[in-house]
Amino acid sequence: xxxxxxxxxxxxxxxxxxxxxxFLGMCPFMGVSKKTSSAVGMGIAVVFVIVVASIVTYGLYxxxxxxxxxxxxxxxxxxxxxxxxxxxxxxxxxxxxxSLYKSLGVYLPLITTNCVxxxxxxxxxxxxxxxxxxxxxxxxxPLGFALVLYIFSTIRERLELSEVPSAFKGNxxxxxxxxxxxLAFSGFAGLV
Numbered sequence: 001x002x003x004x005x006x007x008x009x010x011x012x013x014x015x016x017x018x019x020x021x022x023f024l025g026m027c028p029f030m031g032v033s034k035k036t037s038s039a040v041g042m043g044i045a046v047v048f049v050i051v052v053a054s055i056v057t058y059g060l061y062x063x064x065x066x067x068x069x070x071x072x073x074x075x076x077x078x079x080x081x082x083x084x085x086x087x088x089x090x091x092x093x094x095x096x097x098x099s100l101y102k103s104l105g106v107y108l109p110l111i112t113t114n115c116v117x118x119x120x121x122x123x124x125x126x127x128x129x130x131x132x133x134x135x136x137x138x139x140x141x142p143l144g145f146a147l148v149l150y151i152f153s154t155i156r157e158r159l160e161l162s163e164v165p166s167a168f169k170g171n172x173x174x175x176x177x178x179x180x181x182x183l184a185f186s187g188f189a190g191l192v
Contacts, residue, residue, distance in 0.1 A: 008137060010191065013147060016144075019149070020181055024119055029152065035157065038153070040153075041093075042108075049086055050141065056081050065077065090109060124137060
């Protein structure tokens with residue numbers, strides 16, 4: 001059981017990474033990765049939102065929707081839960097860390113529309129995970145998101161100090177780096 005959970009965790013973080021393998025969550029990936037501090041803050045916020053949203057949506061699905069025969073309402077229910085959680089997270093960050101709130105800017109409310117959050121909630125149901133597997137998947141996926149976001153932000157900070165040909169400045173070189181990172185992370189495929 002523990003080996004199975006560890007395999008699921010490693011798969012979520014490194015092998016089947018939502019950004020580099022599934023190409024989900026690209027908007028915050030490109031937008032918040034210019035500074036490491038913003039990337040760390042966004043990573044923590046995404047981890048929190050995904051874990052809490054997964055627990056709440058999993059409970060709602062199996063304790064409310066399934067008994068009432070309303071499984072078809074899962075998408076709308078999950079979106080409402082995610083939007084509410086993001087609003088609560090946004091208010092908490094604004095109150096506790098105004099500088100982080102300001103640095104995240106428009107990307108914090110965009111967690112609501114971040115397809116990674118909805119993807120994890122729906123995958124928990126479609127994969128038929130029990131509660132423990134759901135929890136591991138719901139922690140591993142945003143940890144992989146946060147890891148890649150952090151690594152990418154450190155590279156982008158170095159790129160700002162480097163001499164890059166004018167044709168490649170900005171998002172062009174960032175996308176090239178993201179492609180190289182995706183190639184590098186594909187090397188983890190033989191790990192499990």
